Amino acid sequence: MVHTDALVIGAGPVGLFQAFQLGLLGLSVEVVDALAFAGGQCMALYPDKPIYDVPGVPVCTGRELTQSLLKQAAPFLAAQPALPGAAPQHQHLHLGQLVQALEASPDGAWTVHTDKGLSFHARSVLIAAGAGAFLPRGLGVAELEGAANVHHHLPEDADQAPPWAGQHLVVAGGGDEALSAVLAITQTPVAAHRPARLSLLHRRDVFQAEPALEAAVRALIAQGEVQLEVGLPQSAESRTDSQAASPTGSGGREGRHIDALQLLGADGQTRTLTLDHLLVRLGLSPRLGPLSTWGMALERKQVSVSTATFATSLPRVHAVGDINTYVGKKRLLLCGFHEATLAAHALAVALRPDAPSHLLYTTTSPVLHERLGVAPGKA
Ligand SMILES: Cc1cc2nc3c(=O)[nH]c(=O)nc-3n(C[C@H](O)[C@H](O)[C@H](O)COP(=O)(O)OP(=O)(O)OC[C@H]3O[C@@H](n4cnc5c(N)ncnc54)[C@H](O)[C@@H]3O)c2cc1C
Incomplete structure (x- = not known):
């Protein structure tokens, strides 16, 4: 007190x-x-x-x-x-x-x-x-609430390995917040702190970001450093911590983890996007x-x-x-x-x-x- x-x-x-x-x-x-x-x-x-x-x-x-x-x-x-x-x-x-x-x-x-x-x-x-x-805006998928591998902020301490180091990170969003996070993550000075795979998830292939920022992220997508996933998250598959097997052991936080998102594409088809960590960057x-x-x-x-x-x-x-x-x-x-x-x-x-x-x-x-x-x- x-x-x-x-x-x-x-x-x-x-x-x-x-x-x-x-x-x-x-x-x-x-x-x-x-x-x-x-x-x-x-x-x-x-x-x-x-x-x-x-x-x-x-x-x-x-x-x-x-x-x-x-x-x-x-x-x-x-x-x-x-x-x-x-x-x-x-x-x-x-x-x-x-x-x-x-x-x-x-x-x-x-x-x-x-x-x-x-x-x-x-x-x-x-x-x-x-x-x-x-408070951070969510994706509107109930299963994501409180999941241990769903994040909203970049790590404050640049010297520490982020939870997604060496894993598959999906960044969700199409505005300045999401694109600047993608750029910052690809430019992480310590190579071992970067994700092994980085995807950018947005509901359509149109961004609402500063032109220079968009150009930089488009270049990363063209070079294959970032995979663009277009689709609307409908639901998520989760597992409890006892089932969780983090590839590097650095997945860290205990509790319920999200394994995959079900995405609805523009063609009306649903597909699965597997992931290790999800960084939701839709603003506050x-x-x-x-x-x-x-x-x-x-x-x-x-x-x-x-x-x-x-x-x-x-x-x-x-x-x-x-x-x-x-x-x-x-x-x-x-x-x-x-x-x-x-x-x-x-x-x-x-x-x-x-x-x-x-x-x-x-x-x-x-x-x-x-x-x-x-x-x-x-x-
Ligand atoms: C785009 C924009 C431009 C602006 N430009 C100008 C300008 O040129 N000149 C000008 O005079 N004004 C400007 N304003 C308005 C100005 O920013 C606001 O008047 C000012 O920020 C109000 O300050 P505040 O401290 O009252 O509230 P805020 O700045 O909104 O801060 C409130 C804080 O309280 C926290 N909080 C709320 N509830 C809780 C809770 N339950 N527990 C813990 N924390 C809580 C919030 O997280 C937040 O950090 C602008 C506003 C905007 C959006």
């Missing part, structure tokens, strides 16, 4: 700025996100596209904004120094954790549980959940999911809030950013940052009633400098 003054649900741009504002006001903070990376929509939907309307920043990409917000919030997320070439780790940022349950504790705090078994005891909760948790889609069952007043799947404090209908639960709604709401970064600031100030007063409530400036306040870990006047 992690104890904290404030739990921020969502590490999108607004959630990250929320963590900064809470930390600045002297509150301890933990941030949790379902995705394996911080940045929400900025990283999941437009990492390399330019943003022109962040105050004081004439232009930056979604990725650059995320990196700046992480750097700004670092003093309050306990960033660990990065190893050369690696991203910094943040002790108070919990990624790959879908928040499922929010329960009132007898002491007036909230107990929050994630799908991976992490629990928080939080004196306050700030919901910065955007349009909901971004946001799902409001568990949030809708927490008993907050909602309006068209958005959380209703007060515009003075961004409080919801639940005590000490505030909602900021794209997830909330009020008269005049605009789903813009700037509006989310403003909401996070007012929510933090309201919670600081509620959680630390004895603390002086006058406004402190980061430019001149020694208290804020100490919290930020900076010497006065230094960047």
Whole structure:
């Protein structure tokens, strides 16, 4: 059980700025996100596209904004120094954790549980959940759910052998996500980490990807390095782990495995595609999911809030950013940052009633400098 003054649900741009504002006001903070990376929509939907309307920043990409917000919030997320070439780790940022349950504790705090078994005891909760948790889109074949050899992400650690090393990997999808995965896998620096056979499965022989990316993958198909399989998955054949015999022994994860997909071709015929691993790369889609069952007043799947404090209908639960709604709401970064600031100030007063409530400036306040870990006047 992690104890904290404030739990921020969502590490999108607004959630990250929320963590900064809470930390600045002297509150301890933990941030949790379902995705394996911080940045929400900025990283999941437009990492390399330019943003022109962040105050004081004439232009930056979604990725650059995320990196700046992480750097700004670092003093309050306990960033660990990065190893050369690696991203910094943040002790108070919990990624790959879908928040499922929010329960009132007898002491007036909230107990929050994630799908991976992490629990928080939080004196306050700030919901910065955007349009909901971004989860990978599936192929719509029930048997694939929870199968041990069905994946959605490329391995984070490039030095480790992926589960499909030396085996037959099928990548499903026809957009940028799938084609860039195919390209990355064929370019894996360690030859032994590549699959023995690589297939690209798409429902038709037409891709929706950047022209340069499509040209590169078409060239791999023409050279025979990648087999193109055209068909619509209808069902899958699976076996339990005791029957599984991984050719290299590195198939790894225990449980139910998929052996083959039944594909419906354009000719109306069904055929079988055998495989060792399936990497589904159809993009991410946001799902409001568990949030809708927490008993907050909602309006068209958005959380209703007060515009003075961004409080919801639940005590000490505030909602900021794209997830909330009020008269005049605009789903813009700037509006989310403003909401996070007012929510933090309201919670600081509620959680630390004895603390002086006058406004402190980061430019001149020694208290804020100490919290930020900076010497006065230094960047
Ligand atoms: C293509 C595009 C371009 C845009 N361009 C601009 C622009 O130029 N200027 C501008 O101001 N705005 C722009 N926006 C809007 C801006 O990106 C959003 O307003 C902003 O991302 C909202 O931030 P957020 O933190 O509220 O939500 P999000 O960015 O959606 O982040 C929410 C996070 O919460 C997580 N989450 C949700 N539910 C759970 C749960 N139950 N458990 C764990 N984690 C959860 C999600 O995984 C996600 O990472 C653009 C949006 C898009 C789609």
